[in-house]
Amino acid sequence: MDRVGGGTHDGLQGETRRREGRKERPPAPFAFKAKVDYPTGEMPRALAAGDLDGDGFADLAVANQKSNSVSVLLGKGNGKFGEKKDYVVGSWPQAIAIGDVDGDRQNDVVTGELRLELPLRPAQQGGGELAEKNDVATADQPAGVALADLNGDGFLDVAVTSSIRNTVSVFVNDGKGRFTASLKLDTEKMPSMVAAADLDGDDSADLAVANFAAASVSVMMHK
Numbered sequence: 001m002d003r004v005g006g007g008t009h010d011g012l013q014g015e016t017r018r019r020e021g022r023k024e025r026p027p028a029p030f031a032f033k034a035k036v037d038y039p040t041g042e043m044p045r046a047l048a049a050g051d052l053d054g055d056g057f058a059d060l061a062v063a064n065q066k067s068n069s070v071s072v073l074l075g076k077g078n079g080k081f082g083e084k085k086d087y088v089v090g091s092w093p094q095a096i097a098i099g100d101v102d103g104d105r106q107n108d109v110v111t112g113e114l115r116l117e118l119p120l121r122p123a124q125q126g127g128g129e130l131a132e133k134n135d136v137a138t139a140d141q142p143a144g145v146a147l148a149d150l151n152g153d154g155f156l157d158v159a160v161t162s163s164i165r166n167t168v169s170v171f172v173n174d175g176k177g178r179f180t181a182s183l184k185l186d187t188e189k190m191p192s193m194v195a196a197a198d199l200d201g202d203d204s205a206d207l208a209v210a211n212f213a214a215a216s217v218s219v220m221m222h223k
């Protein structure tokens with residue numbers, strides 16, 4: 001008991017000496033470089049960042065509402081991006097997310113349109129190419145999409161809002177990119193964006209939904 005206490009005291013003394021030896025540093029300057037603009041499709045509505053070609057650098061995927069497409073811009077690792085490549089999706093895409101939904105260790109692209117489309121997959125050989133889309137029907141006019149493990153099985157599930165139905169729906173992933181409707185939760189009027197995160201520290205993902213016409217956020221805690 002005394003030895004444990006002595007060890008703790010020594011640790012505190014060592015930490016105190018380390019703190020005393022530190023020099024106060026002024027805050028680092030906070031600034032951004034001049035903007036660089038990259039073309040997309042018409043009426044870009046939503047944006048997601050993630051590694052789509054397996055090179056370890058963040059790429060961009062943009063949902064273009066008017067042109068019914070997703071533009072992919074591959075990152076070069078130095079803050080610059082290559083020319084866009086467009087992929088046709090369903091009508092009026094207005095939500096997008098990136099994550100590995102089929103367990104192949106490559107990120108996929110999920111878009112929300114007049115119905116949900118899951119997923120647009122990167123080609124197996126990398127290069128940032130997206131494979132043929134796989135459609136999963138959901139409620140009318142999905143406005144927001146979030147990817148998270150919502151049932152604790154280690155696979156990314158999908159939460160999607162419906163701005164007409166005033167709901168957020170959860171689609172459970174079987175680990176191979178196949179989704180099954182699981183829950184439908186009520187929100188307030190015209191839900192738009194949805195976010196999934198552990199909001200209460202219990203290691204389970206919770207949901208937060210922004211309600212466009214209600215001036216509110218609906219928070220759904222995981223049981």
